[in-house]
Amino acid sequence: MAKRAFDLLFAAGALLLIAPLLLAVTAWIKLDSRGPVLFRQVRVGRAGREFHILKFRTMHVDAPSRGPQITVGRDPRITRSGHFLRKYKLDELPQFFNVLVGDMSVVGPRPEVPRYVAMYPPSTRELVLSVRPGITDLASIEYRDENELLGRSADPERTYVEQVMPAKLSFCERYVRERSFAGDLGIIGRTFVAAFARR
Structure with a gap:
């Protein structure tokens, strides 16, 4: 209950604070390429319930028909604005709306697409899906350069399934077992540090 209250306050406050940035990004995307501003994709949430995650669109509208589900390196399907946003x-900023409606939490295991969730070991799936997925977590911080990592692989899909996904799931399991309010604040702080470090 306390975590949900924190999520609502944090998400609402964040959206008010970054409203001008959201408007600026919206205009940039519209000017940069044709198509909708937001990208919606089915992800798996708590208890296996599917929902539509929201993101600013960073790829051309015909991207799904032009390549794999994962993106690697300097994927040509990514727009000019998309490279910067990614x-x-x-x-990821529109996901604060996912938090407000209850699909997500500010901190929690990053939600995956159904195809990859089906590959989780049963015990891992049960544990990871026992909590709301989050905008940020330890795995997303440690693997913030995942696209570049996969871009160096001869078989990105296989590298993701056999190496990256198991490692990320290990972080997710650790989070669920050890989660606490103080731990969530620490992850939020590390997320800000990681984001500004890239600047």
């Missing part, structure tokens, strides 16, 4: 994780 680099500084600004494409």
Whole structure:
């Protein structure tokens, strides 16, 4: 209950604070390429319930028909504005709306697409999906350069499934077992540090 109250206050406050930035990004995306401003994708949330995660669109509208579900390196499907938004994780900002409606938390395991969740070991799936997924977590901080890592692989899909995903799940399991309010604040702080370090 306390975590949900914190999520609501934090998300509402963040949206009010960054409202001018959201408007600026919206205008940039509209000017940069045709298509909607927001990208919606099905992800798996708490207890296996599917929901639509919100992101600023960073790829051309025909991207799904032009390549794999994961993006690697300097993917040509990414727009000019998209490269910048992805680099500084600004494409994730609309997920504060997901937090407000209860699909997500500010801190929690990053939600995956159904295809990859189906590959989770049963015990891991049960544990990780026992909490609301989050905008940020330990795995997203440690693997903030995931696209570049996969871009250096001869088989990005295999590298993700066999190496990256298991490592990220290990962080997710650790979070669920050890989660606390103080721990969440620490992860939020580390997220800000990681974001500004890229600047």
